[in-house]
Amino acid sequence: MRENTAKATLDFFQLEGQSAIVTGAGNGIGRSVALILAGLGAKVAVCDIEADSAVAVVREIEEKGGTAIACPCNVCLLEDVKKTVEATVNAFGTVDILVNNAGGGGGGKRLEDMTYPEWDRLIQLNLTSAYMFSMEVLPCMRKQKRGKICNVSSGAGIVGDFSDVHYAASKAGMLGMTKEMARELAKDHINVNALGTGLTDTRMSRRRGLEQASKEILWPRVGTPEDQAYSIVFLVSEAAEYLTGQMICPNGGSWM
Numbered sequence: 225m226r227e228n229t230a231k232a233t234l235d236f237f238q239l240e241g242q243s244a245i246v247t248g249a250g251n252g253i254g255r256s257v258a259l260i261l262a263g264l265g266a267k268v269a270v271c272d273i274e275a276d277s278a279v280a281v282v283r284e285i286e287e288k289g290g291t292a293i294a295c296p297c298n299v300c301l302l303e304d305v306k307k308t309v310e311a312t313v314n315a316f317g318t319v320d321i322l323v324n325n326a327g328g329g330g331g332g333k334r335l336e337d338m339t340y341p342e343w344d345r346l347i348q349l350n351l352t353s354a355y356m357f358s359m360e361v362l363p364c365m366r367k368q369k370r371g372k373i374c375n376v377s378s379g380a381g382i383v384g385d386f387s388d389v390h391y392a393a394s395k396a397g398m399l400g401m402t403k404e405m406a407r408e409l410a411k412d413h414i415n416v417n418a419l420g421t422g423l424t425d426t427r428m429s430r431r432r433g434l435e436q437a438s439k440e441i442l443w444p445r446v447g448t449p450e451d452q453a454y455s456i457v458f459l460v461s462e463a464a465e466y467l468t469g470q471m472i473c474p475n476g477g478s479w480m
């Protein structure tokens with residue numbers, strides 16, 4: 225009996241036959257998500273502006289027996305977004321899972337150093353891109369009455385982080401978008417959730433410096449890409465069927 229329950233629970237994490245798009249999957253958190261999703265049986269579209277990185281992740285997945293395609297794509301361009309969704313549907317038949325992960329930091333700009341073009345650039349990269357990808361996968365998800373969208377937000381969008389007003393605004397915007405889309409899409413069995421990502425050791429956070437930021441973390445280490453990926457994978461799995469419009473924060477207790 226106990227064994228059956230355990231197996232039934234683990235089955236919720238089986239993604240055999242499902243198709244996923246992960247943006248910014250060439251490095252860091254996105255790469256880790258792509259590898260784990262593929263390991264659980266999903267066919268993965270590895271989307272990144274760095275074509276070489278996307279191809280390298282696809283190779284890694286294939287070497288482990290998984291299925292993936294590389295989609296070189298600038299998530300800021302609607303044309304590229306449409307091409308990526310089209311390529312995924314052509315290769316795998318549909319899109320079941322979308323992880324809006326591609327994004328970048330603002331370079332630690334204080335208000336006095338900000339410019340309007342810089343504001344527009346980062347909002348486009350971190351927020352509008354996620355909106356465009358979500359809108360482009362909706363026809364598939366609505367048609368099949370099933371879909372999972374996970375938006376990779378940030379603690380900066382919840383509690384701020386003392387710099388980069390445009391970064392904090394873009395990540396807070398993702399949370400508002402998550403809730404609104406969750407409300408409108410629940411009737412179609414489409415879950416929309418967000419990750420309140422804590423400080424994670426990646427290329428992006430290293431650019432800004434991990435040492436100062438990691439002082440807020442209670443857990444005695446900095447987060448890894450896998451720490452974030454496990455929560456994302458939960459959010460896009462059947463185990464999270466009844467969870468929508470929510471955010472989970474793998475942050476080592478940085479904020480509560």
Ligand SMILES: NC(=O)c1ccc[n+]([C@@H]2O[C@H](COP(=O)([O-])OP(=O)(O)OC[C@H]3O[C@@H](n4cnc5c(N)ncnc54)[C@H](O)[C@@H]3O)[C@@H](O)[C@H]2O)c1
Pocket residue numbers: 247248249250251252253254271272273274277297298299300325326327328329349376377378379421422423424425426427428429
């Ligand atoms: N690392 C952290 O501490 C941290 C904290 C909070 C939130 N996040 C968020 O996590 C997400 C992933 O970041 P990461 O830390 O893994 O960084 P990363 O730099 O390791 O990976 C980001 C990936 O996105 C890709 N990318 C950048 N611009 C793109 C574009 N225009 N089109 C397509 N791909 C593009 C990059 O090439 C890269 O492969 C980001 O949205 C980031 O804001 C990270």
